[in-house]
Amino acid sequence: MNEKREIAVPSRTKEILAKHGFTFKKSLGQNFLTEPNILRKIVETAEITEQTNVIEVGPGIGALTEHLAKNARQVLAFEIDDRLIPVLEDTLQDYPNVSVVHQDVLQANLPQITSEIFEEELPIKVVANLPYYITTPIMMYFLSSGLPVAEMIVMMQREVADRISAKPGTKAYGSLSIAVQYHMEAKLAFIVPKTVFVPQPNVDSAILKLTRRQTPAVSMSNEKEFFKLTKAAFQLRRKTLWNNLQNSYGKDEATKAWLRASLETAAIEPSRRGETLSLEEFAALSNAMEAGKQG
Known part of the structure; x- marks a missing residue:
């Protein structure tokens, strides 16, 4: 078992950032989670076991990745920021079941990459702390990728999570609710306060659990x-x-x-x-x- 302090512990996060001289890029919506208990709760909500392959988007310095690696068969993480690649090589060196791909996930051929990296055909789950500014495009990309994603357990701005999981007749209900609920059952799992992030965002986040339906929610001719x-x-x-x-x-x-x-x-x-x-x-x-x- 890894004896080091977990990456998400605030003091270790600070040390890692200092060691690599890392500064946050606002344009990439970078907010790192510094509360290990919340990461454990995410993994529990996602029901990650050794019979699961996981895709993560935006691993940052590897705080969530570490928890996923301890529970999943394999983890494939997409990181767009080239400054974080050497950081992840350092922080995740004890986890041979993690593969970090330096690519924008929206440009990735997901079926091809997963078939190359995942050694066994196991259920695929997407678990990620998504950048606020690109949450919806990433989710819709996974839904239309042709990849058999069983579940998505994603952290996002609370307001967006409310809109996606909204029911008819509520203020939050709209075309986004329908677009996602057509493919997936949406359930708001729990709220993550803004105080557990570095740097601290302006709003609280939420963990949304999306489970793929066997067939779309409704049938239509077009x-x-x-x-x-x-x-x-x-x-x-x-x-x-x-x-x-x-x-x-x-x-x-x-x-x-x-x-x-x-x-x-x-x-x-x-x-x-x-x-x-x-x-x-x-x-x-x-x-x-x-x-x-x-x-």
Whole structure:
């Protein structure tokens, strides 16, 4: 067992930063967690065992990576900041089951890299403290990558976690909630106070647990059009569904007749607002719109 103090212990974090002369880059949204108990809780929430392969994004100086390495079969970590590569070589030298790839994860061919690095085909989980400014693009990239990710346990700004896990009829519910919940079941696991980070961010974070559904939450005839519709419905939150649909699809008589007929088929009142519609209702409306186009 590694006798060194854990990387996340504040005094050791400070020593590592000083040893490597590391300074934080605001543009990369770097905030390092300095509370080992929270890292343990993340690993427990993710249910990481020796039968799990893990992908981490933005390992920083390796605080979470260390906890993952102690529990997982293998860990693949993507780090974009070249200044952190030698730091990670130093801090993670006792963990042969960790591979650090110096690459922007959004540019990575995930199926190819994982097949090269992971020696065994085990369930893949994504566990990461995501930079605030790029949380959504990274999550959506994993969802569309073709990689069979079983779960994502990700730390993000609390407000974003609230939006992703929001239910219809709430203020936080929107097209982001739908985009993620279509593929995954979203559950807010716990809150992480801003005081346990260096440097301290302005807001609290949250751990969100996303579990991939066997099949998408709803079935529709045209997935692309379904997502176009959900974006349109939330374009101007204070407007009715009818106004938002006209703004997005057009106000000519033929388009209005098509929209009216589609709403009627789906049994949805035009005067409702986007945030009151469930995934099922959006799917019904999308299918009605597609059928109306062909008619």
